[in-house]
Amino acid sequence: MSFLAIDIGNTRLKWAVYASPQPGAVLLAHGAVFLENIDQLAEAEWKDLTPPHSMLGCNVAGDAVRRRVEEQLELWDLEPRWVVSSAHAGGVTNGYDYPGRLGADRFVALIGARSHVLQRGGDRAALVVMVGTAVTVDALDAGGHFLGGLILPGHGIMLRALEGGTAGLRVPTGEVREFPTNTSDALTSGGTYAITGAIERMHRHLAKRAGHQPYTFMTGGAGWKVAPTLEIAHELLESLIFDGMLALQSHRLAL
Numbered sequence: 001m002s003f004l005a006i007d008i009g010n011t012r013l014k015w016a017v018y019a020s021p022q023p024g025a026v027l028l029a030h031g032a033v034f035l036e037n038i039d040q041l042a043e044a045e046w047k048d049l050t051p052p053h054s055m056l057g058c059n060v061a062g063d064a065v066r067r068r069v070e071e072q073l074e075l076w077d078l079e080p081r082w083v084v085s086s087a088h089a090g091g092v093t094n095g096y097d098y099p100g101r102l103g104a105d106r107f108v109a110l111i112g113a114r115s116h117v118l119q120r121g122g123d124r125a126a127l128v129v130m131v132g133t134a135v136t137v138d139a140l141d142a143g144g145h146f147l148g149g150l151i152l153p154g155h156g157i158m159l160r161a162l163e164g165g166t167a168g169l170r171v172p173t174g175e176v177r178e179f180p181t182n183t184s185d186a187l188t189s190g191g192t193y194a195i196t197g198a199i200e201r202m203h204r205h206l207a208k209r210a211g212h213q214p215y216t217f218m219t220g221g222a223g224w225k226v227a228p229t230l231e232i233a234h235e236l237l238e239s240l241i242f243d244g245m246l247a248l249q250s251h252r253l254a255l
């Protein structure tokens with residue numbers, strides 16, 4: 001019973017097909033396309049796939065994009081289903097003031113993180129970091145309660161904002177340096193340390209609240225760029241959102 005998981009971010013759509021809708025299922029195929037190219041999925045990347053039996057998606061790119069993806073899904077006899085953040089699902093209790101307003105990608109990543117914590121024995125808090133178009137840094141306590149989190153601009157948005165708002169900051173990508181001595185390095189280092197600084201700060205908040213060192217799980221297209229500069233122990237879990245969707249789907253089927 002193959003299962004298609006779709007993660008629509010603000011820059012790219014990521015998809016993966018698993019042999020079954022269960023955590024740890026075998027990955028059969030996967031891909032990523034920029035949102036500009038999603039109207040070609042059915043005639044390109046998805047054309048020769050074995051038709052999946054079920055699907056679940058999470059979308060933070062708006063209803064128009066979701067509808068365009070649903071058109072592509074007409075290739076198969078599937079009921080499109082999309083995650084909506086709620087007060088409680090997949091072992092996570094959502095502490096947002098208005099639970100439905102939490103980005104579905106954040107909710108699903110928290111559910112994925114919770115399933116990783118449970119696999120490792122349970123009783124530990126987790127910091128869930130997603131480095132994509134935007135960066136989110138979300139805190140999960142040892143009981144699976146989402147305590148709250150940060151949203152900040154990703155690297156690309158920070159650079160574009162600086163380029164757009166100034167006359168002298170249109171320069172090539174630089175290197176991360178402790179003491180940058182040119183504009184390129186100053187911008188690249190500023191963006192990277194803004195992100196790692198926020199992560200390290202939230203890690204302190206969560207360690208203090210939990211009374212122990214939390215796990216730190218990092219995911220997202222630009223996670224690998226941040227990882228070398230991050231001064232706390234962490235794990236890159238590229239498939240965290242898909243792990244969350246597998247956990248959600250298996251919970252749903254078990255009900």
Ligand SMILES: Nc1ncnc2c1ncn2[C@@H]1O[C@H](COP(=O)(O)OP(=O)(O)OP(=O)(O)O)[C@@H](O)[C@H]1O
Binds near residue numbers: 013156173
């Ligand atoms: N070499 C780079 N220099 C600066 N910014 C970059 C670079 N590569 C990627 N980015 C930016 O990092 C952000 C995230 O990249 P990417 O699209 O790979 O992540 P993503 O997880 O697919 O994002 P989303 O889920 O939000 O669509 C984008 O805003 C992109 O512009």
Ligand SMILES: CC(C)(CO)[C@@H](O)C(=O)NCCC(=O)O
Binds near residue numbers: 101103151
């Ligand atoms: C913050 C992003 C853009 C990260 O992808 C997404 O989760 C989103 O649009 N969230 C909605 C607002 C919120 O989570 O509070």
Ligand SMILES: [K+]
Binds near residue numbers: 008010130
């Ligand atoms: K995302």
